Amino acid sequence: MAQKPSIPKGTRDFSPTEMARRNYIFDTVKAVFQTYGFQPIETPAMENLSTLMGKYGEEGDKLLFKILNSGDFISKVDEGELQKRNSISLTNKISEKGLRYDLTVPFARFVVQHRNDISFPFKRYQIQPVWRADRPQKGRYREFYQCDVDIIGSDSLLNELELVQIISDVFDILNINTTVKINNRKILAGIAETIGELDRIVDITVAIDKLDKIGLEKVNQELLDKGISEEAVSKLQPILKLSGDNSEKLDQIEKVISESEIGIKGIEEVRKLFAYLDGFELNIIVELDLTLARGLNYYTGAIFEVKANDVQIGSICGGGRYDDLTGIFGMPDVSGVGISFGADRIYDVLTQLELFPDEAITSTKVLFVNFGEKEEAFCLPILSKLRQAGVNAEIYPENAKMKKQMTWADRKQVAYVAMVGEQEMEQGKVNLKEMKSGNQELVTPEELIKILSV
Template identity: 50%
Template sequence: MKPSLAKGTRDFTSLEVSRRKYIINILQNNFELFGFQPLETPSFENLSTLTGKYGEEGDRLIFKILNSSINEAKDDKKVLMQNDFQKALDKPFSSENLTDKALRYDLTVPFARFVAMNHGKLTFPYKRYQIQPVWRADRPQKGRFREFYQCDADVVGSESLWQEVDLVQLYLKSFAELKVSVTIHINNRKILSGLAEYAGITDKLIEFTVALDKLDKIGKDGVVKELLERNISQESIDKLDFLFTQSNNALENLLQLKEKFAGNETGLKGVEELEFVLTQSVNLGVDIQNLVFDITLARGLDYYTGAIFEVKADEAQMGSIGGGGRYDNLTEVFGVKNVPGIGISFGLDRIYLVMEELNLFPEDATSNVEYLFANFGGEETLEALKLIVRLREKGISAELYPESSKINKQFTYAEKKGIKNLVFLGEEEIKNKTVTYKNLEAGEQKTVSLEEFLG
């Protein structure tokens, strides 16, 4: 059978792994500079932990895991599983009799589960970062995979809006170091709730935000069509028409909202919170051009309660390369109340694609071997390995060509692998305590003393 990859997954070459490490190292360094501590959670969770947290569409994208043995089930379920096991393999299923675990959909819900389980041991505010893969049964396309990495930073145990301001700083500092020009789109879930109240569709808030979140993909006509399909009246849609004709002036848009939200406590609270984040970010030196108040930004996840963020690359068509928001009620579903939280995520895979498209990876982002020692056989091989050991003790990468082959073959190997220098330690060099090496990039060959070579 011809080998193939599972749809929506990828292999990564050494070059790709090195470049991904370059991105991760910058993010990890900034996470720790901002006071976040590392955390890792299991790749799969109990299905009940994940379902009901991402909305109707998100729940459909959760990868469920078929119970590996009927012995995992309780006695009264074993007969049912024996009868339905093969049927379940042949078509999609959702019966809890057949599956009670799932691959994690994101890192936020597992984090909330961790906080709920350990809240008595944690020091609040608790700041954690997490860099791990997640899985979604989505339709693969450019920048969207079924297995991908998220790089998250979250704070729980604080309602302070200064956390939002700090996360804006974290986004901008990280992307500046990656040399990716970005714009951060900001909205507030309370504003969306206020809009639903203004249009008289409070009972349709989730349907409204899910449809609105698709505006950049399906356009105004597509959003209107979906709202009508979700039984939202034309009258309500007409009241919301101003959403599609926003100006580029954030303060002007907020002023317009204040007028429409007269007497609307929730909506006005959202405007007030957003004004604070924008104003204080600018006071800290953020260019207002990097921040956009996007009133149509909804991010279709049910757990957001306040600020919501989405980051877009200015010079590449890639959708969002980061996003997040405030989720003050998330741990309540795990029985722990009054643990407010806010977090952001960096989309590693999309950031990689943007940097690749814009040729932003530096040459030293790849981890090439510094020295390849030519293999002449006999005593020279042992002496070469002794010198390789000394280089490695100094933290310098080196390897020996495994066979005593023709020198041209060893040259070709070094060039194809991107090794910087080819070292010749022959009988003459060993006798004179010297080392001859050729820089394959510059084409220069030198013979130096052993002491000079080892630095």
């Protein structure tokens, strides 16, 4: 019995229509990136585990896909080690590589490895898939694309401004109403210092980053479970419940963490960023969210998260400032900042809101119906000229029944069908039919090219 074909959970096949829509997203994002002077790079799908491990926190390490060493990898493991059945220890001995978890850590590795070949500040973009061993659910996949844009080698807040402008431009073109939530990890460090738990900043940020997902009560319980004192959790409550506009929130938190030097530094950075933003008309809502933490450990300054206003889904873009990510690869004190657009979630938003334009779906603009060898000989030179003019055009490969050819064109969502029979050949013209309206007109090959080149 033949095996039923399947793919791993959390992965997907994409049809031609879906790929056309995905490419619409990629092309939009890429065009905006290039407008701001960013250059493309690519990195391998797999990295050494030594590059990936320990960069995403304990939870992130658990979600890394490890790749078994080639050959007889078990033969190199001591029999006693096998009998211990310790999966973590065993994995370290039989796996040296893993699929990349994000694009930022491989980018940091790239920067260090190619430091003599690039100019700083270095502005790069990268559009590639990443993999996470997460539990698949709506809007969360095990294989998905990220569209990253980063500036490394500069600590200027003009870079953060530029990233917010990019967010605004991308979602304006895609016609998605969004809110950009902004915070600063220095403010979070100031909060942790104020409540007497500075050494537990990672535990605190990981917990409060889940506030929108699990609610205040469960966040408080997670903090207590991680050993944060009841007194510290109690001091944290007014901060988690802050209200008002951006300026009012900053004024309130400044009073609370006024004794924390790092916290005040974070407030100064946020005020300066908002001052920059006030000088521009952005097509997004910009909101200070002091509960935003971003779970990744390498963030040190401004952090961003973008939500779609009209769809219930997780963040569709996010990122932040990392001051020393290259330091773990032997190149310290190189600050960077970047954001990542989640192409798969953006796709889901555009689909749910029916925002994909028709041109994002159509791949072939005109199909020549095949009536036979004589008609083929007449149509092929015209077909060639259309392609030279940049028009996506094709001819049905065989003289099939008219109904079959028209059905094929309809399923492929071809915009126009060109028909040439004996009468059209005698006149040296083409009968052009618009599929959506059904309108037909007799045109010369030159008129045909002009109409379809629009």
